[in-house]
Amino acid sequence: MKTVLYNKHIEVNARMVPFASWEMPIQYEGIIKEHAQTRTRCSIFDTCHMGEFDIQGPAAETDLETLLTLSVSTLQNGQCRYGFLLNKEGGILDDLMCYRRGPDHFFLVVNAGTLEKDAAWIREHLSSSTTFTDLSSHTAKLDVQGPISRKEIETIFRIQLPELNYFRFTDLNLAEVPCTISRTGYTGEWGYELYFPTNDAERIWDLLTVNGSIKPAGLGARDTLRLEAGYALYGSELSENRTPVAASRGLFIDMKKEFIGKEIMAKDLREGIDQFLVGLQLETRRSARVGSKVMHQKQVVGEVTSGSFSPTLGFAIALAYVRSDLIDPGQKLDIETQKTRLAAEVVELPFYKKGTARKKSV
Amino acid sequence: MSVPNELRYTKTHEWVRVEEREAAVGITDFAQSQLSDITYVELPGIGDKVTAGNEVAVLESVKAASDIYAPINGTITAINKELEDHPELINSNPYREGWLFIIEPENEKDLDQLLDADEYSKLLPED
Secondary structure, three states, X not given: OEOOOHHHHHHOOOEEEEEOOEEEEEEOOOHHHHHHHHHHOOXXXXXXXXXXXXXXXXXXXXXXXXXEOOOOOOOOOOEEEEEEEEOOOOOEEEEEEEEEEEOOEEEEEEOOOOHHHHHHHHHHOOOOOOEEEEOHHHEEEEEEEOOOHHHHHHXXXXXXXXXXXXXXXXXXXXXXXXXXXXXXXXOOOOXXXXXXXXXXXXXHHHHXXXXXXXXXXXXXXXXXXXXXXXXXXXXXXXXXXXOXXXXXXXXXXXXXXXXXXXXXXXXXXXXXXXXXXXXXXXXXXXXXXXXXXXXXXXXXEEEEEEEEEOOOOOOEEEEEEEEHHXXXXXXXXXXXXXXXXXXXXXXXXXOOOOOOOOOOOO | OOOOOOOEEOOOOEEEEEEOXXXXXXXXXXXXXHHOOEEEEEOOOOOOEEOOOOEEEEEEEOOOEEEEEOOOOEEEEEEXXXXXXXXXHHHHOOOOOOOOXXXXXXXXXXXXXXXOHHHHXXXXXXX
C-alpha cells in the first residue's frame, strides 16, 4: 500500500522500502543527516500508515479501562497516555496512545502492522453502547519533531501554538485544515504529532517543507532516533511473546484497576520473570543486530532485539532481553554476532539524555 | 554514478587502482550509495594473505553489514587507518580518501581478469 504522500517521497528521490505492507521512505538524503537534523533542528515524518480509532459512548471509558494497561479514568480531556493492549495471557498485542477527547470520547493511535488485529480485539470487548470507528483510511498523520518545530510551525502557518505540555493535545486549524496536534513523538525531541484529513495531506506536507527549514526524514532515522531515546518498537522489543513487565518493568501499567492480562502482570511482578529489556552500550562503532545472542561467561543469557550505531553518541547501542540477575547498570556482557564477539555493558535508558522532548519550553 | 576510467572493477563493486606493482582497493560510488552512511569498517591485517573472491573486510552502515571481497590473490601491505574514526570518508570520496587496503598481487596477470570501466558500468542499473 502507499500512503497519500507516496508521490511526495518519490519527487525528492526517497529510497522506498516495504514496511508492514506499506511502501515507506527509509531515507531521503541519508539516515545520519536526517537523524542529526531532528536532534538539532526539525524533521517531518510521514506516519500516515499508522492506525487511528475513534471510540465513543457512555461505557467507552470503562471498556477501554478493561482493554488497556494505562489508566483511562484519570486521563483528562486534552491529555493522552501511552500503554499496552494485552491478550488474556498478558502478551502484548500492541503498544498505543490513548487520547481523551471528552467524557465519553476517545481516540486511539496504533501501529500499522497490528491495526486489523487490534481492531478485531477491541471491537470484541466493547459494550453494545460503545461505537468503534476506524478512521485510518481518511486520517493523515505527520510527525514534526525537533527543537525548532514549534517556531517553524508558528512561522509557516502564521499562528501562535497554545502552550501544550508533554502528552497534551488540542484541535486547531492549520491553513484552514482541521487538525489534532499533540505534543508527543518517537524521537526524544520536542515535537508534535499532527492528525488531519488525508485530502489535505499533500498541501500540509508542502507547506511544512517549502521553506526548507523542516526537512523530511525516513524510517531509518526514525529507528535510530527512537533507539537512542530508549523507546521500544512493536515487532522488535514488543510482541505477543513478551509481557509489559519484561518490556517496561511495570511502567505504563495501572495495577490499581482491572484489565485483560492483569493476573499475569500481578504474577510477573510478584514472582519475578526470567528476562528484562535493557539498554546495552557497546565498546566500539561496531553494531550488534537483531537476533545476536547476549553471552555471560560462555552462557547464552539473552537476545538483542534492536541494534545500531548511535549517530549522536558515536558508538553502537542495542536493546536486548537479558537474564534478570544480569540487568544492573555496569554489568559487563558479550554479544555474539555471526562473525565476532562484541563487549557490551548494561546502561540506564535513555542512551541519549539531552533530548528536548520533556522540556518546559524551547 | 561515477566510474573512473583508469580503475579496474569487480562484479561485487570493488575498485582496484594499480600503481607500481601494488593494487589499492576500495568500493565504488554505486556501492557506497547503496550502503548509504557507513558507520564502521573492519579491515584485514597487514601481512594477511588473501584469496580472490574471499571476504577480507566488513563495512557496516546504519542498517546492515556488508562483506568486501579480495579482487585478486596477494598479500595486504597497507590499510587505511583513517577509516577507523572516519568511515564516512568512504561515502564522501570512495575513490580516493575512502580506499580500504593495498594488496601486493601474487601474480600481476590476475589484474587482467578484472573488469574495465565500461564493463563495470554495464552492471549498474540504468538511471
